[in-house]
Amino acid sequence: MADRKDEDVPPPPWRRSRRPAQLKRQLSQELVIETGMRILDAEGLDALSMRRVAQELDTGPASLYAHVAGKDELLELIYDRVLGEIRLPERDPAHWKEQLRTYATEMHRVLAAHADVARAALATIPTGENSVRAGEWVFGLLIEAGMPPREASLAMDRLSLYLVGDAYEGSLHYARMRAAGLTDRREYFESFIGQIAAYYRALPRDRFPHVSGHVDDLIDADGEERFRYGLDLLLDGIEARMRAR
Secondary structure (H helix, E strand, O other), X not given: OOOOOOOOOOOOXXXXXXOOOOOOOOOXXXXXXXXXXXXXXXXXXXXXXXXXXXHHOOOOHHHHOOOOOOHHXXXXXXXXXXXXXXXXXXXXXXXXXXXXXXXXXXXXXXXXXXXXXXXXXXXXXXXXXHHHHHHHHHHHHHHHOOOOHHHHHHXXXXXXXXXXXXXXXXXXXXXXXXHOOOOOHHHHHHHHHHHXXXXXXXXXXXXXXXXXXXXXXXXXXXXXXXXXXXXXXXXXXXXXXXXXX
16 A cells, blocks of 8 residues: 555654745736825835835835836826825816815815825926826816816816815925824924914014914914915915906
């Protein structure tokens, strides 16, 4: 009778049991973008590099260049991925102002969820599919509402700059929070604004009567209120130009 290995017999204690090797996910541009965005969200823009992405994917940096030209392109691709989260309704030029407000609020929400991506967005003119999709929606809405294309392009540009600039300011605060080892946003702002308020109150009253005399009014509004106020200014200005025509 042929010998057979008894599978019930355990291996000797000095022999390590081997786990089956886990297969790596196939490297692709999609995977590189996904990994880069995860690093950006968790650790901020300063932590993002091709080497850091390669480490996360357990590969060498050179292997990434078959899918992404470099960090600049990776940032553009990540930003376009973020813009893909914006929900766009069917355009309704009869209610352009309400729709533009909804769009701006939606973009504000999306950028706030990926704060540091705004730091990269200011350096380029986005040309990705989702960027063009959002631009087509805003540009088309203004034209269909009656604004000449050239003026509509300027209005769209200034609105986009306001939205990204507001998000960029928020990303700088997040960077300072991380540098200070803080995780509570309210705690950070109370400390930061408190120092500003104390400085304003200490200014010479004879030289800075308005700043030093109205500190509570200067610091009263939070970031969301300031965002909505600025958005109203822009939308009201666009509406005034629409009416003038």
